[in-house]
Amino acid sequence: MAKTIDVSDLDIYYGSFKAVEDVTLTMASRSVTALIGPSGCGKSSFLRSLNRMHEVIPGARVEGKVIMDGRGLYDVDVDPVLVRRDIGMVFQRPNPFPTMSIADNVLAGKRLNGKRMNRAEAAEIVERALVSANLWNEVKDRLRKPGASLSGGQQQRLCIARALAVEPQVLLMDEPCSALDPISTTAIEDLIHTLKERYTIVIVTHNMQQAARVSDTTAFFNLAGAGRPGHLIESGSTPKIFSTPDNPATEAYISGRFG
Amino acid sequence: MATQTEPPPATDVWPTASRGSSRVRHSHHAPTVILGASAVLAAGVLGLSGWVDPVGAVALGWLTFAILSTALTATLRGRRAAKNNVATILVTSAFALAILPLASLMWVVIEHGAPAFNAHFFTYSMRSVVGAGGGIYHAIIGTLYVTAAAAVISVPIGLLSAVYLVEYGRGPMAKALTFLVDVMTGIPSIVAGLFAYALFVLFWGEGTRSGIAGAVALSLLMIPIVVRASEEMLKLVPHELREGAYALGVRKWRTVVQVVLRTAAPGIITGIMLAVARVVGETAPLLVTAGYTDSTNSDIFSRQMMTLPVFAYQSFKSPGVPPEPGYERAWGTALVLLIIVMVLNLIARLCTYFFAPKPNR
């Protein structure tokens, strides 16, 4: 089910501004890849270019190749909307739809795509996604309540369930825990652990411990200075990057001696 | 003094917390005492002069209060406090003066209009009515049709244009649209009427009047209101919601319709209600486009169509002989209009209140 993503020679632009330059990276299936690096180095931009969310921003575009399952994501006949159904995304701030109930939020991906379901089908999808997102036990008695009535951590897991309900191959997460308390963070990290059995996961994080705890592979991004594009400095297995990185900049960043 | 960071309570002609130049502290009762004294004084003066007019009495009492309290503040607390006192009294007077016409308008319209209200008034037209009797049925029908037609024209155009501006529009077209909607907001209603008239003259020849021409005129006034209100509401929808939908692989149009518009719906409905309330009382454009008639006409595409505001105007302009029944009908219609507008405003407010998404509840 899960797929590998191969990125080669990727440049990312906002209008004429080049935000990320020349990234070549492979994100293996059934594993967690962590993207780390200082603020503004282009981690979010890179992540968003993996499911073509980047181009939602006016003037934004990419050059280079992103290949999944032998197909280029940016090939001319590819429909970006279908790419996003295969590669789900979770954002930094939980963003459940405020007009929808918990159950409707989970079903949003299906419903908004015009899929008709009978009740039993819908209930099954809701339960499966919420169980996968480790939220079922907490909300099973109030599925009709508004999604916004949950706590921040629960909302974030609701958003994960919402993404899972679309049955993606890959899950992209942009600092999914940065707005959450330690307990919710632990809950999400546990969830990532179980999810990687079935999905390819790419996660952006500013928390070194988190990267070390959850990821198998770590990629370190850096930028040479303000107004300059960000680069991938190095990538490799997480234990190696955290113990014996090749690049001194990586070591400086990880050990907190950055800047 | 050091803890004085909260703004003072709102009605302090005499601030109770001591500040800066204050030398003497006043009790809370000082204004009340002076007010009472002023009232007694004013009553006394009036009683002696034999001039009895409640408005005059209140005005005189208030003036006395203003002078007395300012003089007292000046002697006890200095110039700055006195200035503050004068400002407070001026602002409060401005408010009272502004409320006065509203109160009087309400009172006059209800007083003159209520006697006209009876079943006959609402269920009969003016067809072959001379003198007393007759009603506004034809005008109610006309207003209903014309306003509904105006809404049918302007809501889709206004709403979709707002969507265009917020979700799709870039470059010169969007700029031009923003500018022109501004221009439209300023179009005098009579000019909108002339436009619709001129437009339909092209189709149907000189001197034609019809309900649809009136609806077009009203649309011209309604569209900019709908665009502005909807645009405002669409912009309030957080960008994250759109991204959330896109990330689920939802098409843009479905995102716009089912997430963005759905989230903004209460505000948009409120805006539409207010727009309807704004045009339902328009007289001038309908006078020149829909014209007037004594009979019920439920075909908006042909012949003159009476509407409530035009009826109120006509009943006053040519009340008939004797004029009293005509005047009474004019007032009755004015009251009906006032009620419609108020109800629409109230519904709009309730809409915002009940249908707005409520987080954490």
Place this chain on the structure above:
Amino acid sequence: MWSTGTATQQTSQTGRRTVADPFFAGLTRAAATVILLALAGVAAFLCSEAWPAVTAPSDRIAGGDGLVAYLWPLVFGTLLAAALALAISAPLAIGVALFISHFAPRRLALLISYVVDLLAAVPSVVYGLWGIFYLAPKLSHIYSWLADHVGWLPLFAGPASVTGRTILTAGVVLAVMTLPVISALSREVFLQTPRLQEEAALALGATRWEMIRMAVLPQGRSGVVSATMLGLGRALGETMAVALVLSASGLVTFNLISTDNPSTIAANIALQFPEATGIQVNTLVASGLALFVITFVVNFAARGLVARSSKSEGS
């Protein structure tokens, strides 16, 4: 599997959807285009209907002296009535806005704002009826007093109108109508004064009035100007209230309380149009075009003013 062309499980749905997206975008664009066309239409139709009046020989225009001589008193009356209205309503409206934003207790303030908003929604024909039946007779007493006691002022030279249906009465009615417009917007502006600045002023020991002068008024100036201009726009274009209240003879005069009053463009159209034919219609449309231009200029002068003052304030 994401391609639009190849057949996969999703194609049956997507084939239609890839059309739906551009279709919807096109729909919104079409709506926008309708607005552009409508305005172009307004301009074009007004011009084409007004043109015969411009080219007609001057003796065919009502009054017999040509279009300019016909329009001038109307323009004068329009500007005079609007100026009177604003002279009364602007200070009052600012007072009301300040009362709501900084003087009234919170709950009362909320109630008052509702009432003021309602006032803005009252149909103009209702204002007109109130003006002619109630206000004009009341004011006529004041007018005769004014004529007797300050008649040496050209404004109040008299002889005072007995019915009270003068340009000043029209101005008062317009003032009542513009007041809610101006005060609603000013209130918003005043409420946006940064709390910190207000508290800083108060912490310096300023009285409330000093705080308002130091923090609230300077911040809100441009907003108040644009609110006033908006009110002016409304006063210029207001039709029925003036048509009902004013008993016009078409004279150009600054005498505010006599029976000789200039009419306004809008009221004149409303009164003449239902019975007008031929070149009269063209003349009236030409006057409507003039009104359109005046309000347009006012609106954009306001915008320019606001843009400039907000730039010079540097915030």
